[in-house]
Each structure stands twice: as structure tokens, then as C-alpha cells.
Amino acid sequence: MQKLTHLVIRRMTEQDIEQAAQVHASAFPRQTFSKEWIECGFRAFPKIQFFVAEHQDQKICPANL
Numbered sequence: 001m002q003k004l005t006h007l008v009i010r011r012m013t014e015q016d017i018e019q020a021a022q023v024h025a026s027a028f029p030r031q032t033f034s035k036e037w038i039e040c041g042f043r044a045f046p047k048i049q050f051f052v053a054e055h056q057d058q059k060i061c062p063a064n065l
Contacts, residue, residue, distance in 0.1 A: 005055075012050035017042060020050065 012020060021035035031037065041048045 008054045009051055010054065012042065012052045014042070016050075016052050020052070 017035065017038055021038045024031070024038055025034040028034070038050075042050055
């Protein structure tokens, strides 16, 4: 297992939506509207807030609160 150093958690931007939707689609394969769901949640700020974890400029996963 790779040890993560310099992990950055940041607020998701509009440019992250496509990749976040890909992660969502792989985690929930029966959900057929991943991009639409992520976009809708992203636009509901501040009620819903999305964050992205990055390690060495590579996005690891999105999360929402």
C-alpha cells in the first residue's frame, strides 16, 4: 500500500465535475446520471459542498457534505 504524503483537500471547482462524475459512476454503476447528479449537487452550494482529495496533483476522490 502506498503511503500518502502531501494530501490536499480542497473545495471542488467546476473543472472537477467531469472527473468527479467518473469516480461516482464507477462507485455506483447502477446510477446512470452521475454527471447530472454531481452538477446538480455542485450548483446547490452552500447547501451541498463538494471537496476533492489530491495527491501529487492527481485527484483521488470527490466527497460531498
